[in-house]
Amino acid sequence: MIASQSKLSKLFIKCKSENRAALIGYLPAGFPNQSDSIKIIKAMIEGGVDAVEIGFPYSDPVMDGPVIQEAAEVARKNGITMAKTLDIVKEISATGVPTLLMTYWNPIERYGPEKFAHDFSVEGMEGVITPDLPIEEAGVWLATAKENSIHSIFVIAPSTGDGRLKDVTSNCSGFIYAASSMGVTGTQTSVANTASALVERVRKISGTPVAVGLGVSNRVQASEVAKFADGVIVGSAFVKAVLQNPSDPATAVRKVAEELSLGVRER
Amino acid sequence: MLAEEDIAGKFGQFGGRFVPEALIGALDELERTHNEAMSDPVFLAELAHLNATYVGRPSILTDAKNFSKHCGGAQILLKREDLNHTGSHKINNVIGQALLTKRMGKKRVIAETGAGQHGVATATAAALMGFECVVYMGEEDVRRQSLNVARMKLLGAQVVPVTSGSRTLKDAINEAMRDWVTNVADTHYLLGTVAGPHPFPTIVRDFHSVIGNEAREQVLALNGKLPDAVLACIGGGSNAIGIFNRFIGDAGVRLIGLEAGGDGIETGRHASTISGGTVGVLHGTRTYVLQDENGQTVESHSISAGLDYPGVGPEHAYLHDLGRAEYRSVTDAQAMEAFALLSREEGIIPAIETAHALYGAMVLGKELGKDATILINLSGRGDKDVQTAAAWFGIEL
Ligand SMILES: Cc1ncc(COP(=O)(O)O)c(C=O)c1O
Numbered sequence: 001m002i003a004s005q006s007k008l009s010k011l012f013i014k015c016k017s018e019n020r021a022a023l024i025g026y027l028p029a030g031f032p033n034q035s036d037s038i039k040i041i042k043a044m045i046e047g048g049v050d051a052v053e054i055g056f057p058y059s060d061p062v063m064d065g066p067v068i069q070e071a072a073e074v075a076r077k078n079g080i081t082m083a084k085t086l087d088i089v090k091e092i093s094a095t096g097v098p099t100l101l102m103t104y105w106n107p108i109e110r111y112g113p114e115k116f117a118h119d120f121s122v123e124g125m126e127g128v129i130t131p132d133l134p135i136e137e138a139g140v141w142l143a144t145a146k147e148n149s150i151h152s153i154f155v156i157a158p159s160t161g162d163g164r165l166k167d168v169t170s171n172c173s174g175f176i177y178a179a180s181s182m183g184v185t186g187t188q189t190s191v192a193n194t195a196s197a198l199v200e201r202v203r204k205i206s207g208t209p210v211a212v213g214l215g216v217s218n219r220v221q222a223s224e225v226a227k228f229a230d231g232v233i234v235g236s237a238f239v240k241a242v243l244q245n246p247s248d249p250a251t252a253v254r255k256v257a258e259e260l261s262l263g264v265r266e267r
Numbered sequence: 268m269l270a271e272e273d274i275a276g277k278f279g280q281f282g283g284r285f286v287p288e289a290l291i292g293a294l295d296e297l298e299r300t301h302n303e304a305m306s307d308p309v310f311l312a313e314l315a316h317l318n319a320t321y322v323g324r325p326s327i328l329t330d331a332k333n334f335s336k337h338c339g340g341a342q343i344l345l346k347r348e349d350l351n352h353t354g355s356h357k358i359n360n361v362i363g364q365a366l367l368t369k370r371m372g373k374k375r376v377i378a379e380t381g382a383g384q385h386g387v388a389t390a391t392a393a394a395l396m397g398f399e400c401v402v403y404m405g406e407e408d409v410r411r412q413s414l415n416v417a418r419m420k421l422l423g424a425q426v427v428p429v430t431s432g433s434r435t436l437k438d439a440i441n442e443a444m445r446d447w448v449t450n451v452a453d454t455h456y457l458l459g460t461v462a463g464p465h466p467f468p469t470i471v472r473d474f475h476s477v478i479g480n481e482a483r484e485q486v487l488a489l490n491g492k493l494p495d496a497v498l499a500c501i502g503g504g505s506n507a508i509g510i511f512n513r514f515i516g517d518a519g520v521r522l523i524g525l526e527a528g529g530d531g532i533e534t535g536r537h538a539s540t541i542s543g544g545t546v547g548v549l550h551g552t553r554t555y556v557l558q559d560e561n562g563q564t565v566e567s568h569s570i571s572a573g574l575d576y577p578g579v580g581p582e583h584a585y586l587h588d589l590g591r592a593e594y595r596s597v598t599d600a601q602a603m604e605a606f607a608l609l610s611r612e613e614g615i616i617p618a619i620e621t622a623h624a625l626y627g628a629m630v631l632g633k634e635l636g637k638d639a640t641i642l643i644n645l646s647g648r649g650d651k652d653v654q655t656a657a658a659w660f661g662i663e664l
Contacts, residue, residue, distance in 0.1 A: 058563065059564040060441050062286075062441050081561050106285075106547050107563070109548055131287055132286055136283075137284065154288070157288045157291075159291075159451070182452070183289075183449040
């Protein structure tokens, strides 16, 4: 695969032609357990998610609020590993949707960046979001990702200064992950104002698609963000749906996805 | 050695900055503020004034002649950081960072704490300088260090028990980082040890270097020569770096850090990160980490809340790899033996953290013999540990 011909890149072109934003759904690998995790992610896709971001549950998730922390703990208790995550990536990418991984840096470093990039791209993973790897520390990773034709996706924040914004965005491929606000993952009541200002700043210096995440949880918010961003990233709302509906999490997740997918089409 | 560290906060392959993008601006601001402050005579004078009139510096050096008998007769010199205001070395770093907080115009400080000593020191400085103060503390540590929880509350701080993960220091740091990411505009994260992302390992070392600077002078004045070895316990490694730093250039002086061995490294229930860990990234820095094959942090275990941490400062990792410092492991039982001995022989009840270094001296003294001089950083006093010690020794309260 050449990165520009990835399913992810084609998705953003398609969404543009349809005058809508892409809906990117996050769920942790192995949550609540290995087999249900696959069913639930598939339900999220059936509900209308355009791309999937699979999180690798980590012991010290400093970017995550209580909801995703709880999910990561459940998945870890139920024995999630890198090897099992690889199996999930394989199953999900086989559905044809662009499949990404989101992980803190230490698990990649421990697995070995080269081996990680190789093993996961073979199973269809197209990109990696690294929320605690600043660009200054990313030299080895950027080279490795490029070699394996993997999109490297970095996070930008409202506090990112103009000079830095150029450095970070020019190293992003696939899309740029714009954090809607200063804070950790979780649902928030308002997201649009700081996020639109940040996206506007990016538009002036980069042609790469921009997706907004952190705190988007419902149809109204999704449509607000879709007015200025190319993608809407939703995580905690899906996790919450699973936590609150233990008897039928897949149906609950599908419903959330259906609502949100209407939102990203209401520009 | 020090030149290496100047490369963007790196200590050889260790250190650096592995944090969410939202914190980069704040870390840059902190680095800039610290650099300016350390060459500003007004700042340095204010720091020296507070050290002299509030902390109680210089701290004295005690020749522990009775305890020496248990150390193969070697001369044991105790650098008495336990006599500082609030009862440990932690205040040195706190006063420095509190002045940096003022300089940055921030009004709120947050901190993590294990033993509660750093939390108490931070609450103290916040009271002095009029900051709002929130301290994150693992639920397990809230239980075993309840005296310090009460002290923090009396000082006007809010103590937030952390219930995630292992409910100890590691998780308190996670929670403090989350607070910081969210409130970074008006909040300074007053990190309590030489770990964390750049510039913390450098800042915390700089403010604790006063320990070694004083001690080196004091030992020279007393003996007319340098000590043979300098010992300190290692949690994140701040009291150790503080006393080591001035001696790093003295090639003949052995630097030895004592890590918490818990039930023994072989049991897997320990906090000996350098002796029993592997290279990884934790809490924003590359260093030795207790982790499994998936890169998940493994919970540490120690009777001492202040050493119960699965990481270690990056400069220690570097000094270890260079061979400039040695790191040994001391079990709970060994530390408690030294705790009891120092109390009875010298009339000094040490912190359980410190007792690990004291046991290290009992072993090293026997190795080196009676002509040796061993300088120990007596990092804190044991008042906070009375409950734990009473339970250990079967004393009814
Ligand atoms: C008295 C005392 N010594 C040592 C430590 C360990 O910290 P560090 O390794 O940063 O000196 C603590 C931490 O709470 C402490 O209270």
